[in-house]
Amino acid sequence: MHRIGFLLSEGFQIMTLAPQSVFEHANLTAGQDFYKLENFSPEGGEVRSSLHIPVGTRALRGRIDIDTWIVAGVNDPLIEPPPPKILTFLRKAAPRARRIAGICTGAFVLAAAGLLAQRRATTHWFYGREMQKRFPDIRVEEDRIYIVDGPIWTSAGMTAGLDLALAMVEKDLGADIARSVAHKLVMHQRRAGGQSQHSEMLDLAPKSDRIQNALNYARQNLHGSLTVEELAERVHLSPRQFSRVFTLETGQSPAKAIEGLRLEAARLMIEQSRHPLEVIARETGFRDRRHLREAFMRGFGIPPQAVRREARGEQRLA
Structure with missing residues (x-):
């Protein structure tokens, strides 16, 4: 006991x-x-x-x-x-x-x-x-x-x-x-210890259902291109109007927000799976492993390999 x-x-x-x-x-x-x-x-x-x-x-x-x-x-x-x-x-x-x-x-x-x-x-x-x-x-x-x-x-x-x-x-x-x-307990998943306390979706906090629906669609289709034109069409707005409303409601451009969602998903996959970085990059919408690394350096200041080493180190300590 x-x-x-x-x-x-x-x-x-x-x-x-x-x-x-x-x-x-x-x-x-x-x-x-x-x-x-x-x-x-x-x-x-x-x-x-x-x-x-x-x-x-x-x-x-x-x-x-x-x-x-x-x-x-x-x-x-x-x-x-x-x-x-x-x-x-x-x-x-x-x-x-x-x-x-x-x-x-x-x-x-x-x-x-x-x-x-x-x-x-x-x-x-x-x-x-x-x-x-x-x-x-x-x-x-x-x-x-x-x-x-x-x-x-x-x-x-x-x-x-x-x-x-x-x-x-x-x-x-x-x-x-x-x-x-x-x-x-109806928990979506067991989050790894190294995962960020903040959720990109919560940080964006759009005010309208249209922009929220666009973000939901993006999160479910991160492997795709997710252009402004595609997202705008999804919520029945013109690309120009969509970009303006999106930025007004979230404080970020669509491109920056989508990269944040991709980074959040990629980091979670790196921490909780053994998939090669090439597979993770493809599944989360990055062109290749190099593109994934560049985005990680911009977003987190460390390469994806460092995130994986840290996650495995925590598992060993546990």
């Missing part, structure tokens, strides 16, 4: 509890109670969440045998510092635990306890730069879904905690069970 302790403090983010469903369904899928979950807080008893919902907890007293600690974040770590008792406890618990994770701004708690020194870590993108400023000995990668550095795991905000939990399930019980859990 693998014991997981969720470490909560007053005002903890309610979304921190969402990953508990991942472990619950992992037990159901595996047909055994592999995971045992329990909530903890410094003094025990009821602890209120960010929505003022009371949650029962066990006190951090006596003998506590936990394999994985998951530390909750708060809505604003800059004005809600972690209780000293939690920091003291984590410093003592770290050598005994198999792994310790900070979900979202829970990374600030790990940082304050000194557990992230000289390590790679991530947190909610809104607080990434502040974390780097406050803790210069941490290599903060603010545009990552989650990061595994030895026994220390950190995730981005909100739903990224589900991805982190699924990665733990995959490590403990295998990829087949992790995929089954993701399917049961």
Whole structure:
């Protein structure tokens, strides 16, 4: 049995509890109670969440045998510092635990306890730069879904905690069970840790159904040419009118937006598959491997080979 302790403090983010469903369904899928979950807080008893919902907890007293600690974040770590008792406890618990994770701004708690020194870590993108400023000995990668550095795991905000939990399930019980859990929870896919916290489609945020439909069509047909004329015809606008409306609504030209969608899809394929770069380039609409590399250098500042090496390195560390 693998014991997981969720470490909560007053005002903890309610979304921190969402990953508990991942472990619950992992037990159901595996047909055994592999995971045992329990909530903890410094003094025990009821602890209120960010929505003022009371949650029962066990006190951090006596003998506590936990394999994985998951530390909750708060809505604003800059004005809600972690209780000293939690920091003291984590410093003592770290050598005994198999792994310790900070979900979202829970990374600030790990940082304050000194557990992230000289390590790679991530947190909610809104607080990434502040974390780097406050803790210069941490290599903060603010545009990552989650990061595994030895026994220390950190995730981005909100739903990224589900991805982190699924990665733990995959490590403990295998990829087949992790995929089954993701399917049961109606998760589109298990995102790789190196994937960006931002979605190109969300960043574009068009205001009209016409432009949204054009983007949906583009995402489903990235292997094609996707010219302005083709997209305009799809939504019954002239090429000139389409370009003007598209730029007005998204702040980007159609060509730049389409390249962003291609890059997002290509990066995901590089991280999660073993397809050769030539195949990935073709499937995502780049002319060839060289064109793919040029786009990656413009968009990410690194070549696609570096993204693949990083993804494989995270899998080995996990």
